[in-house]
Amino acid sequence: MRDLKAVGKKFVHVMYPKKSSALLRDWDLWGPLVLCVSLALMLQGGSADSKEDGGPQFAEVFVIIWFGAVVITLNSKLLGGTISFFQSLCVLGYCVLPLTVAMLVCRLVLLASSGTVSFIVRLVVVMAMFGWSTLASTAFLADSQPPNRKALVVYPIFLFYFVISWMILTFTPQ
């Protein structure tokens, strides 16, 4: 269907970040929703009590991602950005894709072993994906700002993906 194809096209655009109008112009929030739910599901079974069945953690991840994205969008709008509210949310949400891939890889690595080697592997993978996410979203978002304010916009994005990468890296299954 038309909407599914649009979402798929946007995923491809994120993996190869060039300045494309598809992500910016025809925004939609389905991709971010899917990514957010899958990331939150994969971050379950972490070092929490088994009685709680990771309930609050799911809601925490959800709230962190959406609230963080909203705050970054407000920040960029207050700095005088020309991009609209939902477009910015769309870009930030879609650029979580590399980190979701990193989470998948981490879970697979942790199935194999959980020693120092696996930690180093996970660290490298997460750092690479974190860099990719930040670069991808900066490529889309920084152009809408006046040039002397680019760093002010990039820094919160850096923090946002850093927090998500931290959650992924410190994930230890029980």
Place this chain on the structure above:
Amino acid sequence: MLRQDSNDDTEDVSLFDADEEVSTRSKKSKIRHPVASFFHLFFRVSAIVVYLLCELISSSFIACMVSIILLLSCDFWAVKNVTGRLMVGLRWWNQVDDDGKSHWVFEARKASAQGKKVSSEAESRIFWLGLVTCPIIWVIFAFSALFSFKVKWLAVVTMGVVLQGANLYGYIKCKVGRRTNLTSMATSYLGRQFLRQTVVKDDQAES
């Protein structure tokens, strides 16, 4: 009502009119898109039912939350893209111009001259009933979650309020039209009701 003698033209004409009237009346109360009507109500009501029965159905908070989120998203997509267009002929969307400015477009389908595409009253009633009552129910849930300190449900309930409220707002703006704004419409409606009540009271006082 069937007349054997069809030589009289006027009788034929009146019969024809009666048939036409019956058919338009039945068209107005017939449901033209049963599948759309069903799904319009199904997703909303099942999201509410799952939220209410989550404690009983499964002990997993996550399964309930994910299923409610999925139902709410399906409902949002269905109501925005499909059922509004089919059942009441309204639609709304966001458009981004070439220079990057975004604006919201609200459209209503004009009734055609001969009333061929008469939107049925039953469908319209189902649509507006589902559209208005469900956000109100989610707002009630939001207050109850807030005051009973069940904070973990607040995320889901907020999502419900936002998604269903957005559809409600969009369709009301479509119906009302872009020129009038909602506050002036509300005040004029209240003014008309007040006037009607005072006139009725005057009539009763006189008689």
